[in-house]
Amino acid sequence: MYETHYHRASSIQDAVKLKQAAEEGKYLAGGMTLIPTMKQRLAAPTDLVDLRHVAEMRGIKVTGKTVRIGAATTHSEVASSAELAAVCPAICGLASHIGDPHVRHMGTIGGSIANNDPAADYPSAMLALDATIVTDRREIAAGDFFTGLFETALEDGELVTAITFEAPAKAAYQKFANPASRYAMAGVFVARRDNGDVRVAVTGAGSNGVFRHRDMEAALSSNWSPDALASVTVDASDLLSDIHADATYRANLVKVMAKRAVAAA
């Protein structure tokens, strides 16, 4: 790790100010990606602005079906929230399978979303739940937020402070884990609203990051059952290939995970 300067932000405003003042600053949430990257000398921020002590960025609030999760809320807190489980158990289940206990007690939902790792779990939930990403300066629809591999709509210095969504009627997430890293090699989040609208979001498989599968959404809108996906084709041409899984296999996994998610919802 190169030398860096550590700052503990006390508020959202303070965090943004500290970052602005830094030469090449980075927000630090759980640090589950940033710290290992720095230790390998692949990232060299001059300043780290620690968000974990910003009280207004923490916690889960459920009002009716409206859910608000502070960006600095850990995976463990999401996984174990009874309030959240009552309206959207799917997102609790997703959080309970991120990384290992250490990661879940440090890593945060805001950090995961802002990093937009193509194999991270949360982006698929955000997209399928049609969540809104709240920042220090605006609100961004999930559909506009994830723009590519490790790319988001966030502007320089913009800070994710919370996410909000309306709890769906039914939802589930199924992940096929990479045998080595245990990140998603194909993760599918399905959600069905009270009005029958269906969203299917896929992570871990797309060569451009998380994406919605419109054909599956159409099939499931007219028939919410695993069988409805039998005739849907998953196009392998836009999927990742690596030493663990080629695009053809990932296409198969996307379909199998989608079927299992619908069955589990």
Next chain:
Amino acid sequence: MGVEGIGARVARKEDKRFLTGKGRYTDDMSVPGMKYAIFVRSPYAHAKIRSIDAAAARAMPGVIDVLDGKQLLADGIGNLICGWMIHSKDGSPMKMGAWRPLAHETVRYVGDAVAIVVADSIAEAKDAAEAVVVDYQELPVVTDATKALEPGQPQLHPEAPNNLIFDWQIGDPAATDKAIASAAHVTEITIHNNRLSPNPMEPRATLGIYDGGDDHYTCYTTSQNPHVARLVMSAFYNVAPENKLRVIAPDVGGGFGSKIYIYPEEIVCLWASKRTGVPVKWTSDRTEAFLTDAHGRDHLSTVKMAFDADNRIIGLKVDTTANLGAYMSLFSSAVPTYLYATLLSGQYDIPAIHANVRTVYTNTAPVDAYRGAGRPEATYLLERTMETAARELGVSPAELRRVNFIRSFPHQTPVIMNYDAGDYEASLDAAMQASDWNGFAARKAEAAKRGMKRGIGMSCYIEACGIAPSAAVGSLGAGVGLWESAEVRVNAVGTIEVLTGSHSHGQGHETTFAQLVADRFGVPIDSVNIVHGDTDKVQMGMGTYGSRSGAVGMSAVVKALDKVEAKAKKIAAHLMEADESDIVIENGELKVAGTDKTVPWFQMALAAYTAHNLPPGMEPGLKEGAFYDPANFTFPAGCYICEVEVDPETGVTKIIQFVAADDFGNIINPMIVEGQVHGGLAQGIGQALLEGVHYDPANGQLLTASYMDYAMPRADDLPSFTVSTSNTPCPNNPLGIKGCGEAGAIGSPPALINAITDAIGNNRLTMPATPQKVWAAAHAAN
């Protein structure tokens, strides 16, 4: 046996230290004035070094010095060598290219060291390492051994045209060809044994200390055999004469073979300590471990197994290409030859065998012994072939093996080995019973109802351990003898120190070696200390690998204990005015048999050291040493059965049960043996299902350089194992021990792959059997 003697399930003495964080590993060692080293490593798999400019790095804060390979050469430090000479079938010696501890002309794999930076802190050393400017001229790359032999490929070493190190054979080619020509059936198969990274929990580390006052060097290192390290560094690398070099291997956190070898870092840190005048410590990070620890396996073989009309094997022909990487590591030549092809008879009576082995240089990390070393490659090849043959012949895999088992001993195979004892059917029967083999069909049908494909597979392995008779291995090209030494020191108050040349790095010697003493003298194991791992304490030893510590190291202890016992009895007889032949030792006392006369053990020891009343002419003291050279290898064997369920939708393999029935000879501590089997099985299952080193063939970059891409087995990848032993004592060593350290890793991969191929009905499957490969094979035609 007593509560702490031979055969007792004694909890490990060393675990208190390890489990409470009190272990002392090489990286824990600190001495005044110590500085830190970082190695500058090649980012290219093959390149000429045009120049190295370290001027800017030397001027950076905290930097003591930056040293390179030209300076190392000028100081007369020698090449790293392979210590086992193999001759090709045309009689020519193996073609060993130069391996410089710091490359100064050519780098040959990603991670090849080119310079060392010594600085006040690791961070400053890393900063300076980034400032060392190495001007490389990239060269074309070859990573695959078969391809490297083809014409027109990049050439790694001028000494080895076409990258061929040797082209060796064993057995009788004519008799084997004749058997195949006359066979009723010939099974043919291509077998790939995947390259593995050893991944000990503790990465390699070394601390080099030069004392200018005495012109003396001390080397702390993560070694399985510190005496071999000293021998090689003195005799071949010109680091220092033996009497001026102390090598200490303190607590070592796993080796699996990868810490047998002397690596460039030990040599360079010792040399750098003299050059800089400060002690120099280096500790590998995990990426360096993936890049530079010697890898294991990486064989590609074609096999022909010939059967007569009664399903008896009449001939076996094997052609193997083994990838040895960029340089020949210390024992690399022995692994694909005498540790591999000599085991190709397996548990079977095969009259004619011929194996041809070519070893090849490629732009990859050096390959050497890894848990099992050659024997897993032989076992995987044989046992997949047997399973394939059983399917082709339409007989049960158990029956085919029974028909071909060796049943009388000693048995001379056509490939050197002379098996001394065994009962292969006993292990087969035990494993089949424990796995309810006969109930499998019903379980398969039940699984099919759930849409799952269930399969069962077996593997009957044999291995050669207790390496090895010195004269025999000498005649086969070994540069060293493979005996072991021991010294037993009885202190004046009766406590005992056992000095051994074996080295414990996870095997539990501090407990099992003490059990030998407890068994012999009836003293508590807490009064016995095992001393190992320091060339200043233990005079000489050959270290721990090849499951040799029990069969060879303990046998040396037994010989020394015999001498101590004889002298102790003489002293006790003199004290009690009895005949020494009437003295028995029980429960920590020396007794005159049939009387109530006793002398406590401590009193006898005190008498030895006060020397007030010893038999006339007897020297004072009680300390005896012994060297033990084994008469033969030992031959652990067993049968493993694995049952799996494959999810045809995803290709995921779930291990339903794994049964190991082993014959290890006599057992000192069953709990430690079970632990060894569990660990071995985890590694074998890791090889079969998960692990595999991948290089990018285009540029030689290591694609599996972290746990993000290299899949190590985790607890939830493994079932609870069902283990048992049915033992035939080894007739060739005093304790009847065969060895248990490697069996699990040797026997398990074929059982698992045989189970998966049974489940999916397709035999075309390579390790690691990842979900993708299994899914593809399950949906392809056989």
